[in-house]
Amino acid sequence: MQEYVIYRRVSTKEQGKSGLGLGLEAQQRDIDLYLQNYSDVPFEILGTFTDVLSGGNNDRPELAKAMELARKTGAELLVSKLDRLSRKVSFIEQLMEDKRITFLVASMPTADAFQLHIYAALAGQERRFISLRTKAALKEAKACGVKLGGLRDKTMKRNEVVKANVNDRAERIRAIIMPMRDSKKTVRDIAAALNAANDQTARCGVWGPSTVKATIRPPNGG
Structure with a gap:
């Protein structure tokens, strides 16, 4: 077992x-x-x-x-x-x-x-670059006289968190769907698996073949 x-x-x-x-x-x-x-x-x-x-x-x-x-x-x-x-x-x-x-x-x-090791290394590089990019952007904004903090800054940070959560969710869903598709599961099978796990769509609905297809399809529709 x-x-x-x-x-x-x-x-x-x-x-x-x-x-x-x-x-x-x-x-x-x-x-x-x-x-x-x-x-x-x-x-x-x-x-x-x-x-x-x-x-x-x-x-x-x-x-x-x-x-x-x-x-x-x-x-x-x-x-x-x-x-x-x-x-x-x-x-x-x-x-x-x-x-x-x-x-x-x-x-x-x-x-x-081997693939997991490569993924970990690339993710580490990306995190370091994002940190550098954020620090550079804040430094540039400060040099231009932008006041950091306050209500607007809090709103922007909240929006960034929301956006990050949406992107993370999309990445996670595709990471689930794509291997299932590669293993020849039908879109109906994939939808059933997602629904069985109570993993709702982005609009809090149930999964169907059409929503699975829309998730698999590239953003440009190609």
Whole structure:
């Protein structure tokens, strides 16, 4: 029987407490979709562990417990996204070198260890570049006399958060749909899987073949 140890992570206490659309629920949906569509059956969940800490913090007690259980039992460590394990490439590399642990990423169900390593490295580069770009933009705005802070700044930050959440959701949905399509699942099968996981469309509706097709179709309609 296939055995799993589930690990989830959120970065604030508020996310950890509510679990309603702020992280935990979305992670669990990804994990459930993986188990329903990609796992060998039957399977067993030996334990679920959750940390409420930053991804840059390597001192995560629940992750340590999850890893220890995976080592003892030979179960596979399952996470929703790679950055739930860590945002540090060095940590991912260290985990890959541990021969007693095998980990899986639900949103990239067919990725092998080499692909996950490349993804982690590229994601790290992107985060560093975004940080540099943000600092440069703030410095330029300040030099031009723009006052940072206040109501307008808070509104802009809120809009940026909303936009980031929308983009993250779109990326997550496509990461679920595309591997299913590549494995020859029909759009009807994909819609059924998303609905079974209670993963609503962007307009809070149910999935159908047409909405799946619209998500798969490139933005330019090509």
